[in-house]
Amino acid sequence: MTTHDLSRYARQIIFPALGEAGQRRLLDATVTLIGCGATGTLIANHLARSGVGRLRIVDRDFIELNNLQRQGLFDEQDIAEGLPKAEAARRKLSRINSQIAVEGIVADVTADNILELLAGADLAMDGSDNFETRFLLNDACIKLGLPWVYTGVIASYGMTMTIRPGETACLRCLLGQMPAPGAAPTCDTAGVLAPSVAVVASIAAGEALKLLAGFGELNSGGLLNFDLLDNSLERFEVLRRPDCPACGQRNLEFLHAETGTRTATLCGRNAVQISVHGRPAGVNLAELAVRLRQAGVAQVSVNPYLLRATLDGLELTLFPDGRAIIKGTEEEAVARTVYAKYVGM
Numbered sequence: 455m456t457t458h459d460l461s462r463y464a465r466q467i468i469f470p471a472l473g474e475a476g477q478r479r480l481l482d483a484t485v486t487l488i489g490c491g492a493t494g495t496l497i498a499n500h501l502a503r504s505g506v507g508r509l510r511i512v513d514r515d516f517i518e519l520n521n522l523q524r525q526g527l528f529d530e531q532d533i534a535e536g537l538p539k540a541e542a543a544r545r546k547l548s549r550i551n552s553q554i555a556v557e558g559i560v561a562d563v564t565a566d567n568i569l570e571l572l573a574g575a576d577l578a579m580d581g582s583d584n585f586e587t588r589f590l591l592n593d594a595c596i597k598l599g600l601p602w603v604y605t606g607v608i609a610s611y612g613m614t615m616t617i618r619p620g621e622t623a624c625l626r627c628l629l630g631q632m633p634a635p636g637a638a639p640t641c642d643t644a645g646v647l648a649p650s651v652a653v654v655a656s657i658a659a660g661e662a663l664k665l666l667a668g669f670g671e672l673n674s675g676g677l678l679n680f681d682l683l684d685n686s687l688e689r690f691e692v693l694r695r696p697d698c699p700a701c702g703q704r705n706l707e708f709l710h711a712e713t714g715t716r717t718a719t720l721c722g723r724n725a726v727q728i729s730v731h732g733r734p735a736g737v738n739l740a741e742l743a744v745r746l747r748q749a750g751v752a753q754v755s756v757n758p759y760l761l762r763a764t765l766d767g768l769e770l771t772l773f774p775d776g777r778a779i780i781k782g783t784e785e786e787a788v789a790r791t792v793y794a795k796y797v798g799m
């Protein structure tokens with residue numbers, strides 16, 4: 455590595471606790487980011503600018519106008535181009551730092567692919583927006599012995615915890631069971647303030663830098679809670695539970711999920727997601743677009759990352775891995791009907 459390579463990091467290298475040795479450890483590190491929305495974009499921005507050498511960014515969604523209020527890597531042009539978040543993030547981060555390797559993976563994180571997505575990573579970062587994904591990530595990290603940083607932000611408050619499997623409490627030591635559907639507020643029902651996201655994402659990114667470069671004190675074994683309303687920042691000790699189903703009894707039930715087609719209502723979005731698991735499901739989007747147009751579907755647009763069409767009054771967004779988001783209904787059966795009719799299952 456030349457001096458020129460390190461000059462862009464000069465302001466953090468002169469910080470003694472990090473230094474040149476710490477910078478080289480960052481450049482040698484690989485991080486998988488699960489979810490690239492509000493917290494995810496800001497975490498990715500920090501890690502790319504700080505010179506984490508390899509970033510693998512996984513997200514299943516595309517960008518919508520109401521994302522721009524808080525999702526710091528995206529702009530109106532990305533929406534005009536119909537880009538998925540993972541690809542838009544990859545493009546933006548590659549322009550910010552061309553000396554690191556950024557991979558954008560448009561995929562739903564499932565029990566089938568999570569171990570592959572985490573392969574080779576030194577650390578996983580949680581940028582997801584749902585507990586199912588976090589519980590799966592918790593299981594996978596326990597299996598791999600991989601540290602990860604949990605983040606969650608809603609309304610004016612947010613929280614983060616650094617988890618080192620085998621050493622500290624895990625997410626299920628903290629939460630036990632997954633909240634029942636509809637039991638926990640979501641950003642679509644309770645709203646979310648961008649500065650709260652920024653505070654929590656910055657703390658989480660700071661944890662990543664400390665953990666990877668080896669300095670400072672980690673927030674492991676504790677839940678940090680920030681609330682913008684009164685600027686409170688509180689830390690609650692979280693102890694390992696011997697009866698924790700995940701790290702105590704090693705019953706990794708989310709990781710050992712079965713395969714098949716899964717349907718999930720996307721809470722608060724008036725949309726249903728259909729995803730295909732455990733079998734190959736490559737879709738030729740361009741060919742399907744031709745078929746749909748031939749079938750008389752007027753509104754069809756396609757790019758290498760997604761196909762979008764209005765079908766029976768619903769908006770279908772289809773990805774090459776066979777996954778679809780069907781907007782305009784919360785009825786899973788209605789969505790599955792549209793999918794089966796026009797895509798096939």
Ligand SMILES: [Zn+2]
Nearest residue numbers: 624627698701
């Ligand atoms: Zn545990």
